Amino acid sequence: MTTHGTFGHFVVGSLREVTRGGLLYWGWIAGLLVLVGLGFVAYLGQLDDGLQTTSMRDQVSWAFYIGNFTFLVGVAAAAVLVVIPAYVYHWKPIKEVAILGELLAVASLVMCGLFVMVDIGRPERAWHLIPGLGYLNLPSSLLAWDVVVLNSYLALNFVIATYVLFSLFRGRQPRGWIFTPLVLLSIPCAIGIHTVTAFLYNGIPARPFWNSAILAPRFLASAFCSGPAVLLMVMQLLRRFTRFEIRDEAIWKIAELMAYAMFVNLFLLGAEVFKEYYSSTEHLIHMRYMFTGVDGKTSIVPYMWLSIAASVAAFLLFLVPWTRKNVVTLNLGCLLIWFGVYVEKGMGLVIPGLTPDTLGEIYEYFPSRSEFLISAGIFSVGFLLFTLMVKVATPILLGEFRVTPPARPTDGATPAEAT
Amino acid sequence: MNEANGVSRREFLCAVAGCTAAAAGSCVDVTHTPFFRERLRELTPDELGAIVARLADSYRERYGRDFEIGTEPAQDGVEFAYALDLSRCVGCRRCVHACVEENNQSRDPEVQWIRVLQMDKHKGIDFAHATPYYDPETVPEPGHFYVPVACQQCRNPPCVKSCPTGATWQEEDGITVIDYEWCIGCRCCISACPYGARRFNWADPAVPDEELNTRTHVLGNRPRPRGVVEKCTFCIHRVRQGLYPACVEACPTGSRKFGNLLDPTSEIRYVLEHKRVFVLKAELNTLPRFYYFYGT
Amino acid sequence: MEGYVTRRTTGPLRSLAVLWVCLLSSPGCDVGAVHENDAVSTGFEWPSSAQLDADFHVPRPPLSDETFPCSDCHDPEIPVNRQRRELQMAHTEIQLRHAEWGRWCLDCHDAGDRDQLRLASGERVPFEESYRLCGQCHGDKLRDWRIGVHGRRTGSWSGEKSYLLCVHCHDSHDPAFKPIEPMPGPRPPRRTP
Numbered sequence: 001m002t003t004h005g006t007f008g009h010f011v012v013g014s015l016r017e018v019t020r021g022g023l024l025y026w027g028w029i030a031g032l033l034v035l036v037g038l039g040f041v042a043y044l045g046q047l048d049d050g051l052q053t054t055s056m057r058d059q060v061s062w063a064f065y066i067g068n069f070t071f072l073v074g075v076a077a078a079a080v081l082v083v084i085p086a087y088v089y090h091w092k093p094i095k096e097v098a099i100l101g102e103l104l105a106v107a108s109l110v111m112c113g114l115f116v117m118v119d120i121g122r123p124e125r126a127w128h129l130i131p132g133l134g135y136l137n138l139p140s141s142l143l144a145w146d147v148v149v150l151n152s153y154l155a156l157n158f159v160i161a162t163y164v165l166f167s168l169f170r171g172r173q174p175r176g177w178i179f180t181p182l183v184l185l186s187i188p189c190a191i192g193i194h195t196v197t198a199f200l201y202n203g204i205p206a207r208p209f210w211n212s213a214i215l216a217p218r219f220l221a222s223a224f225c226s227g228p229a230v231l232l233m234v235m236q237l238l239r240r241f242t243r244f245e246i247r248d249e250a251i252w253k254i255a256e257l258m259a260y261a262m263f264v265n266l267f268l269l270g271a272e273v274f275k276e277y278y279s280s281t282e283h284l285i286h287m288r289y290m291f292t293g294v295d296g297k298t299s300i301v302p303y304m305w306l307s308i309a310a311s312v313a314a315f316l317l318f319l320v321p322w323t324r325k326n327v328v329t330l331n332l333g334c335l336l337i338w339f340g341v342y343v344e345k346g347m348g349l350v351i352p353g354l355t356p357d358t359l360g361e362i363y364e365y366f367p368s369r370s371e372f373l374i375s376a377g378i379f380s381v382g383f384l385l386f387t388l389m390v391k392v393a394t395p396i397l398l399g400e401f402r403v404t405p406p407a408r409p410t411d412g413a414t415p416a417e418a419t
Numbered sequence: 420m421n422e423a424n425g426v427s428r429r430e431f432l433c434a435v436a437g438c439t440a441a442a443a444g445s446c447v448d449v450t451h452t453p454f455f456r457e458r459l460r461e462l463t464p465d466e467l468g469a470i471v472a473r474l475a476d477s478y479r480e481r482y483g484r485d486f487e488i489g490t491e492p493a494q495d496g497v498e499f500a501y502a503l504d505l506s507r508c509v510g511c512r513r514c515v516h517a518c519v520e521e522n523n524q525s526r527d528p529e530v531q532w533i534r535v536l537q538m539d540k541h542k543g544i545d546f547a548h549a550t551p552y553y554d555p556e557t558v559p560e561p562g563h564f565y566v567p568v569a570c571q572q573c574r575n576p577p578c579v580k581s582c583p584t585g586a587t588w589q590e591e592d593g594i595t596v597i598d599y600e601w602c603i604g605c606r607c608c609i610s611a612c613p614y615g616a617r618r619f620n621w622a623d624p625a626v627p628d629e630e631l632n633t634r635t636h637v638l639g640n641r642p643r644p645r646g647v648v649e650k651c652t653f654c655i656h657r658v659r660q661g662l663y664p665a666c667v668e669a670c671p672t673g674s675r676k677f678g679n680l681l682d683p684t685s686e687i688r689y690v691l692e693h694k695r696v697f698v699l700k701a702e703l704n705t706l707p708r709f710y711y712f713y714g715t
Numbered sequence: 716m717e718g719y720v721t722r723r724t725t726g727p728l729r730s731l732a733v734l735w736v737c738l739l740s741s742p743g744c745d746v747g748a749v750h751e752n753d754a755v756s757t758g759f760e761w762p763s764s765a766q767l768d769a770d771f772h773v774p775r776p777p778l779s780d781e782t783f784p785c786s787d788c789h790d791p792e793i794p795v796n797r798q799r800r801e802l803q804m805a806h807t808e809i810q811l812r813h814a815e816w817g818r819w820c821l822d823c824h825d826a827g828d829r830d831q832l833r834l835a836s837g838e839r840v841p842f843e844e845s846y847r848l849c850g851q852c853h854g855d856k857l858r859d860w861r862i863g864v865h866g867r868r869t870g871s872w873s874g875e876k877s878y879l880l881c882v883h884c885h886d887s888h889d890p891a892f893k894p895i896e897p898m899p900g901p902r903p904p905r906r907t908p
Contacts, residue, residue, distance in 0.1 A: 058621075119606075120606075121619065129584060137585040200607075359546050359568060359615040
């Protein structure tokens with residue numbers, strides 16, 4: 001069969017896969033599409049009126065969009081890092097875990113790109129960032145580095161996932177000598193994207209709240225909490241609705257590793273809090289703004305305490321073996337840590353870093369309606385993309401969707417065993 | 420960017436913009452349009468002339484006024500610096516408003532390149548307790564002093580370092596400028612600037628047509644589009660013609676001093692030699708060309 | 716006197732020296748002239764008086780036709796009254812707040828020629844050169860003013876500049892700079908709902 005024919009078959013088959021689903025599936029897709037539509041309309045408004053439709057001002061000139069971007073870089077990084085335990089502990093469905101991680105990374109990076117695009121003042125000039133065509137200010141600009149590493153990482157994950165899925169689709173086993181090095185390469189790259197993103201903030205001495213050497217480690221620690229939380233929930237869903245074989249032990253092991261990450265995350269936060277409050281220099285004001293408010297300006301304070309409470313609660317749930325292994329408390333913990341890290345990165349990193357501003361002014365930022373709508377729209381694009389990719393990938397991984405309809409496996413074996 | 424790259428880039432853009440290029444004339448012209456042109460600092464004088472002519476046309480169309488858009492380059496042997504006498508400044512904000520008018524800053528939404536901070540005498544230079552929003556009947560208010568802050572024209576500018584597209588750079592005479600058609604509006608420079616000197620156009624800048632200053636410089640006070648960053652350029656359109664910046668001339672107390680750092684007889688050199696000066700946030704090693712001093 | 720100055724004193728010491736020279740020297744003392752020979756060790760070249768005069772022009776003093784020439788009213792025939800007293804016939808608006816404990820009108824205004832001012836040395840100076848009178852006490856200010864560091868300058872940083880006289884900004888009888896009305900402050904940023 002020609003490659004062309006194979007590809008045509010793949011497209012048709014994929015379309016068949018994504019249009020096949022129950023009420024729950026269609027409800028989910030429809031809900032996401034509605035949010036995408038609302039976000040798109042809001043974005044048209046932003047294009048018409050400029051970024052004044054956001055609550056960002058010169059005093060707080062990066063905010064919700066960039067906070068979401070930062071959080072999602074963490075998700076993208078950590079999704080792939082889940083591969084590490086899969087290798088270390090020789091799990092059977094390693095390829096499935098890896099592919100799911102790659103797909104989540106791809107979806108997250110698409111959202112990252114969209115969040116940057118909606119944040120910049122002249123999106124039509126984004127081509128200025130393409131080396132050769134435009135001008136990328138390397139090596140001095142950290143955002144330029146971020147553009148390079150994020151796009152490389154997106155390409156890498158896209159290539160791995162496409163290669164493996166298309167191989168399986170064509171009824172061939174992906175070659176280990178291609179697959180393994182690429183997956184292994186993606187691990188340092190995952191650490192790299194989050195480190196460079198941390199350095200984007202870290203490298204700004206004008207903002208003492210960010211100019212702390214443990215910022216990159218904190219980024220990684222929090223990413224190790226939030227990224228796997230998504231995967232844990234996705235794995236449980238797949239286990240329930242498909243023939244995916246994911247053993248409890250694998251899930252518990254990931255949860256256990258997350259507990260360590262949560263501890264490190266809280267410990268690093270504590271170290272930061274101690275340093276600021278004990279030394280009590282003029283730089284303390286940013287942390288005070290975050291935890292207690294300054295001069296009666298307290299609009300983000302409740303969110304920060306909620307975030308810490310959620311992170312601590314999740315840590316305790318994951319620390320105790322019984323709650324870690326209980327389906328209800330496990331998923332509650334996943335939601336709590338997702339919320340905790342999301343608020344910490346979305347609001348707790350960017351806003352206090354810029355408040356008070358460099359001349360001491362406190363402008364109380366809170367996202368505008370338009371920012372919420374556009375962000376929800378972008379998250380919906382990401383979830384939609386991830387859903388569709390998983391919808392196509394799952395039957396391929398299970399060997400149910402192939403170029404030549406396979407004989408139903410009778411021995412219950414999954415292709416994973418071949419690795 | 421080397422010559423080979425420049426050519427290939429141009430060819431690429433021609434391919435991308437094939438239709439518009441055909442309509443506009445020759446292919447090379449495409450890179451002279453505001454959208455497809457190269458960065459201003461890479462243009463030859465001829466190309467810059469062509470760009471400026473097009474800009475003037477578009478301004479005439481848009482504002483109904485003839486703009487004079489200067490392209491004077493930095494002069495040899497000139498490095499600008501500024502000094503501000505904190506013992507004299509009374510915080511009257513004449514400089515702020517002179518700057519707004521001279522440099523076509525948006526009136527609504529309000530964009531102001533100079534921020535005058537009121538500080539407590541017993542606290543010294545302390546941004547945490549400063550405010551730009553003081554509003555008494557008369558200034559100076561007892562117990563307070565005033566620190567006007569604008570772009571410090573750093574020798575080691577964090578904004579230039581952070582810009583991902585190279586849309587902002589330091590000229591030979593020390594002025595950090597912005598290419599308004601190259602800036603993508605990512606605001607990295609705003610985060611990086613320790614002096615809050617950079618302003619973003621959150622909406623379309625609005626200046627009443629009759630209040631426009633039509634004497635401009637391509638790197639300075641010409642009308643800006645929405646979605647890009649702007650800042651003080653020491654009135655590049657004035658100082659490159661030998662004039663003082665508008666704020667210097669507007670200051671009723673004569674607190675503002677400006678001149679050529681490389682000229683030993685300039686008043687700026689006199690200040691450095693005879694007064695004790697300091698710079699804001701010296702610990703950040705930005706090495707400002709904007710000095711503060713106490714004349715008395 | 717020249718010998719004293721050419722010791723190349725610098726900084727505050729030199730300004731004291733300038734003041735000292737002015738106070739003690741014979742009529743015709745000119746601060747700029749003193750410095751013509753004063754090569755400063757820091758490498759700073761002091762412009763000569765001639766250069767200064769060429770470089771800037773000083774506007775006319777703020778005198779109105781109603782008040783100037785002073786000799787329109789101050790008839791030389793009227794006997795000179797040097798007594799410190801409350802003025803009742805004219806100039807009642809003048810409140811002297813300028814070292815008033817030790818000074819009276821004729822310390823600065825020349826009794827013999829009311830259209831001129833008078834230095835401590837007895838030298839008469841026209842109102843156009845009133846800065847020389849001020850500089851007798853405020854030598855450091857005069858020095859800073861000449862170079863352009865005290866007071867407002869307009870024009871060209873590299874060429875022709877305009878100065879203001881001391882009295883354009885300071886009321887000579889009450890020289891402290893008066894509070895002025897500030898222009899409007901910035902509008903605080905507002906959130907978009």
